[in-house]
Amino acid sequence: MIPDLNPLLLFFASVFTSNILLSNFLGMCSFISISRDFKSSNGLGMAVTLVMTITTVLNWIVEKYIIVPFGLEYLRYIIYIIVIAAIVQILEMIIDRISPNLYISLGIFLPLITVNCAILGVALFMQLRNYSLIQSAFFGFGSGIGWWLAIVLLAAIRLKVDKAPVPAPLKGVGITLITIGIMAMAFIGFAGMINVQ
């Protein structure tokens, strides 16, 4: 059963109200370590958005035409992760060929993305909620944008927080987690606007 949802609505919901990072905790590892640097955060956000959109659509196609007809549900995790790893590998080669400049700013982040939980997470949510192809594309793209928005915002806040007097044991990770918590509360403020599961 495909849920009756407007793809555009789904897009906004996945950017704001059910942000993949702030409400589902996905992609935290690279989020905390990369957000130290504003420029890298921007690059990684871009790369995640790109990979997430492509892999969500591809995994939808693989799910519908390979996994379900052949009864391979028990291999789902392995198949998804192989698709993701392959796409990352191919993208790396294509970007290297087409635009060396983009490769310098984006290329170093691509290998990191294979083990980013957000990418696999979005694919699994897409499968669990039975989205259609169009809905999956908007969901993947929206979640990527949401992740990008969150990491850029956090990196900008951290630039300021670094200069603030913080108790010594709380410095670094501690204060960053509290900042993320406050950001998550702010994003929950959008919750009344759109209601999407």
Next chain:
Amino acid sequence: MNRYKEVLIKNIWVENPVFVLVLGICSTLAVTNNLKNTLIMTVGVTLVIAFSNFTISILKSLIPGKVRMMIQVLVISFYVIIVDIFLKAFVSDVSKALGPYVGLIITNCIIMGRAEAFAQANNALISFWDGLTSGLGYMYVLIIVAFFRELLGFGTVFGFRVLPDNFVNWTIMVMPPSAFFMLAIFIWIAKSFKKKEESK
């Protein structure tokens, strides 16, 4: 035997994966508003780390360097699928509540981290022990976080009501932001203990 003790202390306290290395909180933080789910999830993670460490350590001389990451991910997904099938068969209600988060154990960075940093260079037995202890180091932190979230959010511990009926539940504790706050407070306390130890 000394080496085993050293690994144990390192993984539980000195280089704890959660509050020192800050790895792998993605897939599990989401389920910490319920103690039972957290316990089952972290046991699953611990078993996956231990066994994948063991397997990778045995295979380390057979795996070509270039495809190492890919093979490691495949080994890990193999164990995660076993855990998933096991949960579906024996505790199907928990499996439903955990939903996609069981599958996300694959991308939990602790597992890749341990495989890469420890299992690549050590023998199988101690790699297994290393996986087990880092899993335990991860487990107790998240159990503490989950304990306070469930206690204050629902007034229960493992589903049993412990706080008096007139206690007003803290709704925020059930929602995602509180997981960040609780973990931050835990890190704050743990790090101030560490600071004291170092200054001695």
